[in-house]
Amino acid sequence: MTASSDRRLGSLSELAGLVAGGATRRSQLATATGLSRAAVAQRVDLLIDRGLLVETGTVATERGRPPLTLQLASHSAVVVAVDLGATHGTVAVAELGGTVLAEATQELDINDGPEAVLTALDGRIGQLLAEAGRPASHVRAISIGVPGPVEASTGTVVRPPIMRGWDGTRVPAFFEGRYSAPVLVDNDVNMMALGEYAHRPATAHLLYVKVGTGIGCGIVSGGVVHRGASGAAGDIGHIRVPGQDDVLCHCGNTGCVEAVASGAAIAATLRKAGLPAAHAGDVVRLVAEGDPQARRQVRLAAQRIGEVLASLTSFYNPDTIVLGGSIASLHDDLLADIRGAVYRRALPLATRTVTIETTLLGRRAGIEGARRLAVNHLLSPEGIARIVGD
């Protein structure tokens, strides 16, 4: 790709982004970009020709011919978003502007391996496209969140702790030949972080902390996921919590926050006390039933998670920390102790600007983040390059 085409793609991406953000007239685009009207017209025509934008008339007014308005194409372009968990898969077919046309969640076992799981997903995608009345050729991007570490540049699952049989799987390869669309793959918690970020216009630096069976974190600054040098950023489950060195973690170390404060860890503690807690869901149920031992263990877990978040707040200085995952539904019991620990341990300069709250999107954070990532990619210079054949 030459520098000249880089610039052209940049201006096409900018124009598409402005339309996505609500600019509907060619004249607005010329003003916002500084491009000439002729240059805007040439570029907009190309984006219309390639099916990314559409131009429609508005209702006629008394003052004569109505101006044409631009918007992201909805009749010939959709994205497919997938949120894959340990035991579920959600698939959504959505218009570029955000409207979800069809969606379904099914139970699955991620440990059945990539072939079985991706085949099931592919079937579901086909079914939902049919339901939405769209052919496969309308799919412009597929975005998949998976419950493990991913090398995002290639979409390869790397040494996942809970995805048996997936290590080294390059997920996009499975979809080659089925769809002529880019396939984006990322860790599910990164997707959730992006989803929560997109719904908080005043946020600049966000940590999304998922407390479910395990504990993980997604980092978004300035709208971009921080993935780090090898895609491992945010993997906070094995940070050591003071005073818990007698607790063995499945990773082989002791005192990891996941081993003492995750939903699975709380359930294990409650089982030892004779309570019927097989997994994180039982913890939530017991607390909802008012069981004092369960509440006590959730509050202790919150203090330990808060210790870790205090360190991360001092280091990263986020303005927003969002708690998600099944245990986060216990917000009354969780938030006070997490906030207490962060305010007690992190520096005042870092805590005076931080908001700690539970998820806005709940279980929809992952699918919403995946949808955002697909649309963001489609409107990026790289996505535009694919569309205009550069």
Place this chain on the structure above:
Amino acid sequence: MTASSDRRLGSLSELAGLVAGGATRRSQLATATGLSRAAVAQRVDLLIDRGLLVETGTVATERGRPPLTLQLASHSAVVVAVDLGATHGTVAVAELGGTVLAEATQELDINDGPEAVLTALDGRIGQLLAEAGRPASHVRAISIGVPGPVEASTGTVVRPPIMRGWDGTRVPAFFEGRYSAPVLVDNDVNMMALGEYAHRPATAHLLYVKVGTGIGCGIVSGGVVHRGASGAAGDIGHIRVPGQDDVLCHCGNTGCVEAVASGAAIAATLRKAGLPAAHAGDVVRLVAEGDPQARRQVRLAAQRIGEVLASLTSFYNPDTIVLGGSIASLHDDLLADIRGAVYRRALPLATRTVTIETTLLGRRAGIEGARRLAVNHLLSPEGIARIVGD
């Protein structure tokens, strides 16, 4: 500023950056940017007119008229870089291309307050400009690193733990009227991180950890300092280390890494053992003399610092961790234990790509980072706007 002027400033900034990176011909600039030769000529002439670029002939060749070559102006433009510590101030006057024309380091006490310290600095800047044979009008940017938290957008010192009398000082205000140049202020450790980053072309995500009297950290990703929501990012000195809850920190909490592993903390421990260690410098001296107790305490400190860096490696997934500060000069004793702790505690996916090493620039990291920040700013769209009067 309009969108159209934004674009023009962007292209001027891009052209200046290309010249800084070694493009010397107008034809190269046209190829690299995709701008027409006429547009390049118009912009280059403006940058020459405003004293940011110069164009010179080369030695004549047999083949006729030599091509003109462009470079960053050196005869009419300099930057001033300042590295301010607790007990020293270094000032350098440098050409935009990097050549240092004059430099001096003097002892000072930061606790004398802003008026006294900045007046002394201002005198030194004047003296060094005279030494370099440059008038004040040549100064295009002033960049100052200070040993405390800074709100970078306004250059205001915010609640500094060791800068008595500086809280709320807007440093740039002092220089208004003295120089018609932008004054950039940042935390000294951020400056050091930027300096080290600039000397490692293969690095993308760098943590610079300063272990001196205190402990702090600078974070650079993609060439940009991560300052966080309130400029407090990297303030890791008060992260809690497991098993040290009996140690009181000056912040009022217990078990902070700075209270158990900084140069001041090691010196205090050695004093209790009857050794003559008043400060971090004495620790370095004792280790150099082969004192086993001093070496033991440095190694224990390294393990504790390593515990913290293991957490940060899991969270941020850097590719490079640089150790600086006076204690980092003890690299044989420090590195092995820090590396050991990081490799033992952080996740394999994060540690397999991380390099942990001591500073390349040593005491020059701060002044070098300040110089870089000044030049980066000068060539940014914002810096260009000031120069072309937009």
